[in-house]
Amino acid sequence: MKALVLSDIHGNAEALSTVLRDAAGLGWQEIWFLGDLCGYGPNSVLCHRILSEYKVVFLTGNHDLYMTGDMDKDYFSDMARVALIIGRAHMSPELLNYLTLYPPRNIYRGFDLVHGCPLDPAGQYILSSRDALMNLPKARKRIVLYGHSHLQEYYDLTDPRNVEHHVPAGETISFKGKRMMINPGSVGQPRDGDNRAAWGLIDTGKKEFTFSRSVYDFTVTQQRMKDRGYPEYLIQRLSEGR
Secondary structure (H helix, E strand, O other): OEEEEEOOOOOOHHHHHHHHHHOOOOOOOEEEEOOOOOOOOOOHHHHHHHHOOOOEEEOOOHHHHHHOOOOOHHHOOHHHHHHHHHHHHOOOHHHHHHHHHOOOEEEEOOEEEEOOOOOOOOOOOOOOHHHHHHHHHHOOOOEEEEOOOOOEEEEEOOOOOOOEEEOOOOOEEEOOOOOEEEEEOOOOOOOOOOOOEEEEEEEOOOOEEEEEEEOOOHHHHHHHHHHOOOOHHHHHHHHHOO
8 A cells, every 4th residue: 555645734735736747647546644734834624625635644734733723823934923813814714624634743654743743642753763763662663654844854763773864765665573753854844954845654564664756836825825924034935944
């Protein structure tokens, strides 16, 4: 079985639509979405509508939890709070209701799906080998798929004495017989210096994960953000991939 693995769309409908077009011929049956549909970007409602046309396993992220009142505003940076306030003004009651139904973690088809990390599914980050090792005892399956950091990467934890941190560039890795934590990167706001939308494809039969990037017209999203009054910093970071 193949699944499209997405995370951190952040209301970027142009990036999401492009990823789905690029992935259309790859034979996947499901989407595994690791959370943060909302925040930063202007079109969360549209993004949810697009995803709802497919079979999707939804997780909720910290930005989504703010929208439902389950994450305190003090958790977020000043810029993130401004974006959330703007986004909240354009939220539909239907989407808010859906967001209350989604968990930040789900054990699905033998994989541990989590927005942030096993220690703290909605709040904490995995940003280093040390973080990954600290989370290893709380991993419920051999393979953890996570998001939140907006970095396309993976950690091979098969031998805790020799943890390797990789930042792949479009390759396929095997997780057969491994213990790994894999991040597909952010669809809507990459932060690894590459402004292309990041995503992944998992093949549960071959036990392989492929990292991919999609070139999308981020100027469309930037104009939508300008029209809604988002801070210039958040608008420009889409160009820079940071």
